[in-house]
Amino acid sequence: MMWRKVPVVVNLSDVFKHLSYRDEIMSELRRNRIFDILRVSGRVNLLDLANELQISSETVRRDLKRMADEGVVEIVRGGATLPDVLREAAFQHCLNLNADLKRKIAAAAATLVENGDTIMIGGGSTTCYLALALRDHRNLRIITNSVDAARILGSRGENEVHAVGGRLDDYLGSTVGVVAVENIRRYSAEKTFFSVGAVDASIGLTSDTADEVACWQAMIEAGSQAIALIDSSKFGQRCLFKCASFEEIDTIVADRSPDPALAASFAAHKIEFINADGSGTAEKSQSRIHRANSSKVREQA
Template sequence: MTFYEGKKAARQRLIVAELGLSPAVRTSDLARRLGVSAETVRRDIEELTQRGLVSRTYGGAAGRQLGLQPVFQDRNTLAVEEREVIARAAAGLVKPGDVIMIDSGSTTARFAHVLAETAVRITVITNCFAVANTLVTQHHVRVLFCPGEFSSHERGVYGSETCAFLQRFNADIAFIGASGLTLEGPNDVETQACWVKRTMIGRAERKVLLLDGSKFNRRHLELVCPLAELSDIVTDRPPDPALVARIEASNVSLHLARDRSVPAEA
């Protein structure tokens, strides 16, 4: 692979990742962010359209929303500041001695980095390689890693063995991510991931959803659970009034991560 081809692949991964978070993007905005010409971006979009990954539109591109999600590595480069403040707010919910479950995702992976700095005497049960890799060297954290089939796309393990393993344990808190949140509840692209999230929710006293505000009112392939099955949502900005009203009606606590250390409830 030539150096140019490597740069092109990186650009195209970022375009697909952007469309995993926004319904559509403009060619001019992508060109400015990538530091290339609009014509280069148009060629990238045309190639991605031919591969069925995006849909070319007038002046830009649209994502194939319901069943497509960027790979873990690409998601990890987006909404970095938002994930940081969410992670620090969520870490404030963890107490010494807690048993927590953490599913696989870019936001939960960032959450694990914060836990490595702040948590003391906790047990973490996870299916996420990044979470386990971050916490396993911490002497004050016990890590139990799930068995299952490894997904390079999601950087985690999934399947019946994973869910059966999780069923053996009780947890104080389950921390999950999601591709979107609607009035119905959290949703996701990956069916296998949904089963892991549901299993973790079913084994924990407290069920916490971590997601940034770009995912509000975003629909994807599969509903994870009804909104009322959650106990908390930690996010970086307020949802729209209709979603706030449904969250309140479902008796779910909304934590707005307004700074890097203290979660604020709305």
């Protein structure tokens, strides 16, 4: 039996339409991701976006240009930022997002603070709730780059508030930049409280905001105990910039228990886990100073 070849007719117009439709979908997905990052960080860097999305800088420029034409972003040197009206709405969105969980976390974290403590408070929506939860504490010395935390706790006459100088980021509601980091490094505190964008069992704590990460890292170095406030929506997630490894963290306060993989990472690094709903805690950790001293004793032995 002889087989006869049948010619296949391809309509190039249909092919191009399909490719164009696919490209439009991919572009929309990228723009949505860019906007999600902007809602968290308030500003994006072109090269960082290219690395995050694994696309060329030119493609990022085209996406940002289109978003600017739609009024969603404002183009600035090296990247883009949210327009003022959206920046204010985005910050309010962060405060309102999982607000009840953040209040629970803040209330649990406040029990770790004693009257007379010297503490550091990083920027972020969850730490704003911590400042509110600390209003009845007395004789605190607070070092913070959070404008709201400084205002809330500074109104209490018994407290001594050191507001860290630097470049004010009105979206983050905190001071950031090189000057802020250098100012933070001049201080020493018993406890550092901060919140992050995500926590993953294999990489640690991350965030999408490079400027704020730099401030958190300086605070972790300056404090004897590092206490992270993390709502459970951030479990198992990753952001662009690494904030801290598990070795640097003493305590994590969250609204529910983590999954087994994350819980195993906490336990392996002797991180105290405090469940804000009161259903139990993991093994308590030693502070990094105590860990370091223990290591020295073992080495001498």
